[in-house]
Amino acid sequence: MTRDxxxxxxxxxxxxxxxENKAGVLARVAGLFSRRGYNIFSLAVAPTDNERFSRISIVxxxxxxxxxxxxxxxDKLINVVEIGELHPDEAREAELLLVSVAADxxxxxxxxxxxxxxxxxxxxxxxxxxxxxxxxxxELLDDFESLMKPYGIAGLQRSGRIxxxxxxxxxxxxxxxxxxxxxx
Amino acid sequence: MELTGAxxxxxxxEMQEVEVIFGLPGGAILPVYDPIIDSPIRHILVRxxxxxxxxxxxxxxxxxxxxxxxxxxxxxxxxxxxxxxxxYMDSIPFVCVTGQVSTKAIGTDAFQESDTTGITLGVTKHxxxxxxxxxxxxxxxxxxxxxxxxxxxxxxxxxxxxxxTATMEWYWPDGVDLPGYRPASHPDLxxxxxxxxxxxxxxxxxxxxxxxxxxxxxxxxxxELAELTxxxxxxxxxxxxxxxxxxxxxxxxxxxxxxxxxxxxxxKSDLLIALGSRFDDRVTGKVSxxxxxxxxxxxxxxxxxxGKVRRPDVGIVADCRLAIEALVETIKAAxxxxxxxxxxxxxxxxxxxxxxxxxxxxxxxxxAEVTMSGVGRRPTLKPQYVIEALRATTPRxxxxxxxxxxxxxxxxxxxxxxxxxxxxxxxxxxxxxxxxPAAIGAKVGRPDRMVxxxxxxxxxxMTAQELATATAERIPVKIAxxxxxxxxxxxxxxxxxxxxxxxxxxxxxxLPDYVGWAEAMGCVGLRVExxxxxxxxxxxxxxxxxxxxxxxxxxxxxxxxxxxxxxxxSNDDIVVHPSQRVPGSETLR
Numbered sequence: 021m022t023r024d025x026x027x028x029x030x031x032x033x034x035x036x037x038x039x040e041n042k043a044g045v046l047a048r049v050a051g052l053f054s055r056r057g058y059n060i061f062s063l064a065v066a067p068t069d070n071e072r073f074s075r076i077s078i079v080x081x082x083x084x085x086x087x088x089x090x091x092x093x094x095d096k097l098i099n100v101v102e103i104g105e106l107h108p109d110e111a112r113e114a115e116l117l118l119v120s121v122a123a124d125x126x127x128x129x130x131x132x133x134x135x136x137x138x139x140x141x142x143x144x145x146x147x148x149x150x151x152x153x154x155x156x157x158x159e160l161l162d163d164f165e166s167l168m169k170p171y172g173i174a175g176l177q178r179s180g181r182i183x184x185x186x187x188x189x190x191x192x193x194x195x196x197x198x199x200x201x202x203x204x
Numbered sequence: 205m206e207l208t209g210a211x212x213x214x215x216x217x218e219m220q221e222v223e224v225i226f227g228l229p230g231g232a233i234l235p236v237y238d239p240i241i242d243s244p245i246r247h248i249l250v251r252x253x254x255x256x257x258x259x260x261x262x263x264x265x266x267x268x269x270x271x272x273x274x275x276x277x278x279x280x281x282x283x284x285x286x287x288x289x290x291x292y293m294d295s296i297p298f299v300c301v302t303g304q305v306s307t308k309a310i311g312t313d314a315f316q317e318s319d320t321t322g323i324t325l326g327v328t329k330h331x332x333x334x335x336x337x338x339x340x341x342x343x344x345x346x347x348x349x350x351x352x353x354x355x356x357x358x359x360x361x362x363x364x365x366x367x368x369t370a371t372m373e374w375y376w377p378d379g380v381d382l383p384g385y386r387p388a389s390h391p392d393l394x395x396x397x398x399x400x401x402x403x404x405x406x407x408x409x410x411x412x413x414x415x416x417x418x419x420x421x422x423x424x425x426x427x428e429l430a431e432l433t434x435x436x437x438x439x440x441x442x443x444x445x446x447x448x449x450x451x452x453x454x455x456x457x458x459x460x461x462x463x464x465x466x467x468x469x470x471x472k473s474d475l476l477i478a479l480g481s482r483f484d485d486r487v488t489g490k491v492s493x494x495x496x497x498x499x500x501x502x503x504x505x506x507x508x509x510x511g512k513v514r515r516p517d518v519g520i521v522a523d524c525r526l527a528i529e530a531l532v533e534t535i536k537a538a539x540x541x542x543x544x545x546x547x548x549x550x551x552x553x554x555x556x557x558x559x560x561x562x563x564x565x566x567x568x569x570x571x572a573e574v575t576m577s578g579v580g581r582r583p584t585l586k587p588q589y590v591i592e593a594l595r596a597t598t599p600r601x602x603x604x605x606x607x608x609x610x611x612x613x614x615x616x617x618x619x620x621x622x623x624x625x626x627x628x629x630x631x632x633x634x635x636x637x638x639x640x641p642a643a644i645g646a647k648v649g650r651p652d653r654m655v656x657x658x659x660x661x662x663x664x665x666m667t668a669q670e671l672a673t674a675t676a677e678r679i680p681v682k683i684a685x686x687x688x689x690x691x692x693x694x695x696x697x698x699x700x701x702x703x704x705x706x707x708x709x710x711x712x713x714x715l716p717d718y719v720g721w722a723e724a725m726g727c728v729g730l731r732v733e734x735x736x737x738x739x740x741x742x743x744x745x746x747x748x749x750x751x752x753x754x755x756x757x758x759x760x761x762x763x764x765x766x767x768x769x770x771x772x773x774s775n776d777d778i779v780v781h782p783s784q785r786v787p788g789s790e791t792l793r
Contacts, residue, residue, distance in 0.1 A: 040384060043333065048325060055326045092508035098330040098350060101384040 032061050033087050034111065034183055037076040037094060038102040041067060045099045049076060056093055059084040064180035073101060077182045106183045116179040117161045118143070120151045122172035131171060138164045149174055209337035210235040210368040213301070214243050216344035219376055222272050224248060224263065224648055226256040230276025231316055233303030235368035248648065248677050253280050255641040255670040257287020261296050262645030265628045266603055266653075268421070270297040270351050271645060277303040278316030281362075282323065286635060288358045289327040293632025294442060295419060297356040299347050306366035307335055320362045329357030334364065337372035346380045354387025355506040356419055388505050391522035391530050399477075399501045399518045400534040406475035406499075408549045409435045412458070412487075415442030415631070416480015416504060422525035423447065423624045426479065429528050432535060434543035436553060438466040440481055442631045445621035455553065459487040460769045461613040464560035464780055465553055467767070470495050471775050472552075478502045480524040483513035484632070493774035503527045562617050563781050564588045564763070583713075583758040585735055587611060587686040590757050591618040593738045594656060594684060598746060601626060602654045603646050607639035607663030610692035613765045615658045637666025643681040644674050654682070654746070661687040661711055661718070668721065674752045675726030682745050683727075683754045688761040689713040696764045713758055722754035730755045 039045045046065055053060050059081035067074050080090055091103050106113075123131040124147075131150060135142060140154035154164050158181055165176070207215065213236055217225070224246045229237040240247050250256040253275040260271025275284050281302040291298040305314040321331045330350050332343045343361060351359040403409065417426050423446045430437050430453045437447045438458040447454055458466040470476060476498045481487070488494040491513060502509070502516035503524055510519035520527050535541070564586055591614050594604075600622055606612040606629045621627055628646055630638040643657035664685050674681055691709040698706050722729030728748055732741045732755055745753040766781040 044321060044325075047322065051325050086511075089508065089512060092510075096329075096506070096508055098382060098385050 031081055031083050032079050033082050034106045034108070034113070034181060035078045035080055035091065035094070036104045036106050036183060036185075037078060037100060038068070039074050039076055039097075040099040040101060041072055041074045042099055045074070046076070048097050048099060049078075049094065052093055052097060056090075057084060058090050062180035064182045066182075075182075077180065079181055104185070106185060110186050111183040112186055113157055113181055113183040114155060115158045115161050115181050117154045117164065117176070118151060118178075119154075119165070119168055119176045120144075120149050120174040121168050122148060122174060123150050124148050127171060131168075134164070134167055140164070151175075205374040206371050207374045208235065208239075208368065209334075209340055209363075209370050209372060211239045212337060212340040212372055212374060213344065213363065213368070214239040214245070215374065216341045216376075217245060217272065218243060219341070220270075220344060220348045222270075225272045225274050226250055226259040226263075226645065227274035228253055228256060228276070228280065230278075230280050230303060232277035232305055232365045233274060233280070233301075233363070233368075234276075235365060236274065236301070236303070236363070247274075248644075248673065248679075250641070250673050251669040252667070253283035254286050254637070255644075255667055255673065257284040257298070257300065258290070258635075258638050258641035258667065259645030259648070259670075260298050260300070261287060261291050261294075261638075262605060262628055262642030263649040264291075264296050264298055264645075265642070266625055266646035266655075267649035268625065269649070270299050270348060270356075272299050272301070274301040275303070276316065277305055277320065278318045280316075281318055281320040285324060285327060286633075288324055288360065290630050290633040290635045290638065291358040292327045292329065294630065295356050295415060296358065297351040298358040299351050300358060300360045302360060302362050303368075304333070304362045304364040307364045308366065310364065320360065324360050327358070328360050329355075331360040331362065333362045334367050337367050337370040340367070340372065341375060342377045342381065345377050346382060349380045349382070350385065354385075355416075355504075388507065388521045389523050389526060391503070391520045391527040393530065395518055395520045396527065396530045396534050399520065400531055400538065402475055402499055402501060402518060403433060403435070403477065403531070403535060404538060406435075406473075407545050408469075408473045409433075409475040409477060409546070410455070410469045410473040410498075411435050411437040412440070412470065412476050412478045412481050413437055413443045413446055414440045414479065414481025416524040417443050417446040418480075418624050420480065420505070420524040420526075421624075422480070422528055425525050425528040425532065427451075429532050429535075432532055432541055434541065434546050434550075435477065436469065436550070438462070438470065439621075440484070440487060440631075441616055441629065443481070444616055444619075444627040446624050448622045449620045450622060455557075457616055459484075460489070460771070461617065461765050461767065462487075463562055463617065464767055464778060465556040467769065467775050467778050468556060469553055470498070473498045476500045478504075478516070479528060480504060482509045488513065489769045489773055489775040489777075493776065495775075560767075560780055560784055562588075563783060564766075565783070583688075583733060583760055585733065585738070585757060585759050587688065587757070587759040587763055588614050588618050589735060590684060590686060590732075590738055590759065591615055591658065594658070594742055595619050597739055597742045598656060599654055602656055603628065603643075603650060605629065605639050605643040605646055605655065605657040607657075607659045608634045608636050608693075609660045609663060610688075610696065610763070610765050611658050611660040611663070611686040613693075614686070617765075636660075636663045639663055640667050640681075640683060641670045641673075643683070644670055644679050647674075647679050647681045648677075657681060657683045659683055659685050660692060661685055661689065661713070662691045664718070665711075665716070668725075671722065671725035671727050671752055671754070678750070679752070680749050681752050682748075683752065684742075685718055685754065685756050686759050687713055687718065687756050688759045688763065690761050692761070692763075693765070695761075699764065700768075701770070718754060718756035722752075722756075725752075727752040727754050729753075731758070732756065733758045
């Protein structure tokens, strides 16, 4: 049984939100969603290369409200600097998964083999279990997760999706233009 | 120049040209109250922090300048939350400074600590927690900038005690540093052209003017647009006064208790020109049945309002005044105006106005009524008559302030507004208790104007302690209590929708003794029990200019507000006054 980590479909839209890196910004964003009754499917937040700003990647369930309304309300937050929607075919998406899998001596080699297939890394080893880190597209992680299930999962954490727009290769002048549709 | 954080805060407020602070000191804000003694800023000591908030709101609405309140941490801050929420709903520029426990004590459940920025996150346009004294001038400048630009709103500055006592090297910032804040201003001209095309071909257009007209000082522009195009105007509860009620093109207030013509004109229109209005549920009634045949032009400075309730045919994110001026220019450029195609529409509107004006039963014989206090004579004084008498005996530019409920609707219906910023009420949040403190704030901002509050007896009891503030500070406001001994609007709903099962709405006309209350607060108290006493009492009150006056008008408790669109119903199902319900007349043409 896989969880509902299907590729971004009509219900789910990915917003990439650049925010000022100030105390309480995440609470403002999360508070806005709960206050207005919008559903968040996943959310990832981390600083960008510029320490003044952080980027929040939010997968929004647009069954709860039209995307343009969500974006317009988000844009009213003073600390929100820029909002872009990333369409799946115009974005590079990634997610990180950490999982502790039951793997005693008899099963360990099988698990390690699968980790190799998924280009994962073993980050911790116990007597009865190992902890594995895999990075990749959300679909790849879904696959890996379902393959680990039969061994017994003791703990699992996914980071939520992060994404950046695909680079535009059509133009050679002026370096890498981004193709994210800038909404607000 | 080295200043303490407290000194820097007060000096920053001076730099913002603040002339008055409404506030009440307490432990955490104490350091700031010391430099206030030496500041030219007037401080008005309130009796409850909610009063400080509403005073700041009244001041802001009367003057167009931001109101400022200052309170302490914990309960001081939580008491002002209602006013913040009210200002947020009605887009009122309001800067509130709250004391906070020392930064090192934050999060320890210290005495009078509350998570003020957390609590007010959803009811402010923005809030700040100041953590370094050096940030103070920048934060204050940004707070005022955010509160007063774009869609105005409340901004809170949470000010820890150790920041107030720390020192900083004084500076005044060159500007704001808000990379994420870009309020709209000029309209997109292609959208203006699209709007002008709709305006020029519409046959049943209505201008739906909202509070944004007042916020953007667009009254003159609105008048020019209406007269240029010959299009009639409805003014929402938040926009009363932005277009004169006496103007031949004014249809008055739309909405749940709007007049028949205003409500029905929107229902039957083929073009709604929404200017700084937000399709509030009290205006639209059942949204799916609202103005079904209308195309919509929606101008708002807040992009999130465009399409929030009703998807417009043309949406324009811009300052209302700039958008209207651009629309006027575009229409003028298209050639001389021809109002001929509106003739039939105007004729229809005039016939509705003639048939369904606001009305009430002007006199009724005394009737016995069984009340909870026993059998007594019911006052026959009509609240609407009191409003009309007030209007007739006060200067045209009198500022009228109201609370929330029946009295508010009667005031809006029967006053006859002529000027912008002469009507101050709690529209979006519906805050009972708004009137007395808001009137005080308005009078502080406009001491040259007469300020009357029309209040209900229920509302009055919520914040009337601020009359002590008014007396102490010599702020001569005048309060007309329409005392019907009930929470009247709730009673009306129980009458109409709960089979007259009156649950917890009776207040008694005599408890408290409103005249005694007024006198205890240093005001003049008057009581009026019959129609003949109304005008003499008002004239007496008008002549008193050295202290507040309270008139206890004993009004008919059975009186109801009409017309009424029942909640959740279509505006087509508007219920008119019983005297207007002639068979067949409720069919809309």
